[in-house]
Amino acid sequence: MDLTAYINSGVLELYVLDRLSPDERRAVERYAEAYPEVRNELREIERALEEYVVLQGQAAPPPAAPVLDRVLDQVRGERAETALPAGKVSQAKSGSSPVLVWALAIALILAVAAVAYLLSQSQQRGEALSQSEQRLITLQADCEEIREQNQDNLQQLAVLSDAETRNIVLAGSENAPDSRAVVFYNPVAGQTLFSPANLPAPPAGKQYQLWAIDANGPQDLGVLDRNIASGSLLDVAYLPGVAAFAITLEDEGGKPQPDLSQLQVIGEVGT
Amino acid sequence: MANQDHQAVLLQLLLARDEAGMRYLFDHYGGALNLIISRIITEPEVAEEVLQDVLMRIWDNVEKYEADKSRLFTWMARVARNAAIDRVRSKSYRKQGKTDRMDAVVVNHNNMSESMPIEHIGLAKLVNKLDTNYRSIIDLLYFKDYTQAETAEALDLPLGTVKTRSRRALQQLRSILKNELILLILYTFLSH
Structure with missing residues (x-):
């Protein structure tokens, strides 16, 4: 068939103008499907009529x-009407996306807030933990110190409460009539404890020095701390066969022989 | 091409049942659809009712439009013309009395030419360039529910020549549109 003659016949125009019988219409549709030229021609006719009408429509009131x-x-x-009887499915479809978006946004905000909260909590707890650890270390050290102290005290108490221990009161001399000190001497256990019961603070540049006097004369037992507390109990070196204990006031650092x-x-x- | 894109956008909006589709339809094609309707129905109140009906028909039946068979506007124009013709044929309309068909065409033609605003000179040029005979056949076939036979009778043509006459009319229209394309684009921009 002659396609050009078919296109020029005017049947396509009448098709677009909807002025064909159903049979003629179907024939045009068959040709349009088979031939791109026919399809393009139809579109051009449509476009022309469209512009013609749209322009006139714009010109009219x-x-x-x-x-x-x-x-x-x-x-x-x-x-609104169709939304009601449409039921769950369509309602879920139409409602789900904004609801979902909102839900996700809220969930995100909550998650961020929760993370921030947990972070700050964890930071606070971390600080508290390190403080506690420091405190624990201090307490452990204190505890150890006290344990040792206690052990010393127990040992001293054992000495004091031992039946063999002799309680020697060192009375004040003419130089210091009110001064007092106490020595606990146990020749069986071989231990000596000393307590400055009442010794006034030594003058500047001076220190108290403790002596044990035996058959060989005065033996040095060491100098006392300048700020020694009265009532404290000191372990001092044990010497056997001591006859007497004495304290002299010496120059700071002590001397080999007492003045x-x-x-x-x-x-x-x-005895 | 731009026009085709417009129609693609419109079609998507309508299929998505987006209210914006209805606004778009009214803004861009309301005038053209109104023109098609008011060429058939001369009473403005009734034409307005039919336009409303046509817009709703397009909205409700857009799924039935077959994109591979015609342009969207061709389908919409058909909906408008059929709605207007249905109304004319209805009893309620007939009671109001219908003037002679041919007279109506002539009268409306005159109205259009007379009421043409001066800024629509591009359109006036276009319409004037189209031979009166060609204009008549397009208007009768496009705007009226005239069959080929009725058109032949109205224009005093042998029945067999309606096809070829409409072909020549469309050919002339197309060549005018092509020549006036730039002017028309300008005009379209200015009119918005």
Whole structure:
């Protein structure tokens, strides 16, 4: 068949103008399907008529605006009606996306808030933990110190409460009549404890020095701390066969031999 | 091409049952659809009712439009013309009395030419360039529910020549549109 003659016959125009019988219409549709030229020609005719009408429509007075309002009302009403009986599926479909978006947004905000909260909590707890650890270390050290102290005290108490221990009071000499000190001497256990019961603070540049006097004369037992507390109990070196204990006031650092003119207190070990 | 894109956008909006589709339809094609309707129905109140009905028909039946068979506007124009013709044929309309068909065409033609605003000179040029005979056959076939036979009778043509006459009319229209394309694009921009 001659395609050009078919296109020029005017049947395509009448097809677009909807002025063909159903048989003729179907024939045109068959040709349009088979031949791109026919399809393109139809589109061109449509386009021309469209422009013709749209331009004339624009030139004519515009349709009344209330028509749009009424139609929009109708459209909204229709949508509200169909939304109701549409049931769960369509409601879920139409409602799910904004709801989902909101749910996700809220979940995200909550998650961020939770993370921030947990982080700050963890930071606070971390600080508290390190403080506690420090405290624990201090307490452990204290505890150890106290345990040792206690052990010393127990040992001293054992000495004090031992029946063999002799309690020697060193009485004040002429130089210091009110001064007192106490020595606990146990020749069986071989232990000596000393307590400055009442010794005034030594003058500047001076220190108290403790002596044990035996068959060989005065033996140095060491100098006392300048700020020694009265009532404290000191372990001192044990010497066997001590006859008496004495304290002299010496120059700071002590001396190998006592200056007996500076005798402060003295007590004899009884038999 | 741009026009085709417009129609693609419109179709998507309508299929998505987006209210914006209805606004778009009214803004871009309300005038053309109104023109088609008011060429058949001369009473403005009734034409307005039919336009509203047509917009709703397009909205409700857009799934029935077959994109491979025609352009969207061709389908919408058909909906408008059929709605207007249905209304004319209805009893309620007939009671109001219908003037002679041919007279109506002539009268409306005159109205259009007379009421043409001065800024629509591009369109006036286009319409004037189209031979009166060609304009008549397009208007009768496009805007009226005239069959080929009725058109032949109205234009005093042998029945067999309606096809070829409409072909020549469309050919002339197309060549005018092509020549005036730039002017028309300009005009379209200015008119918005």
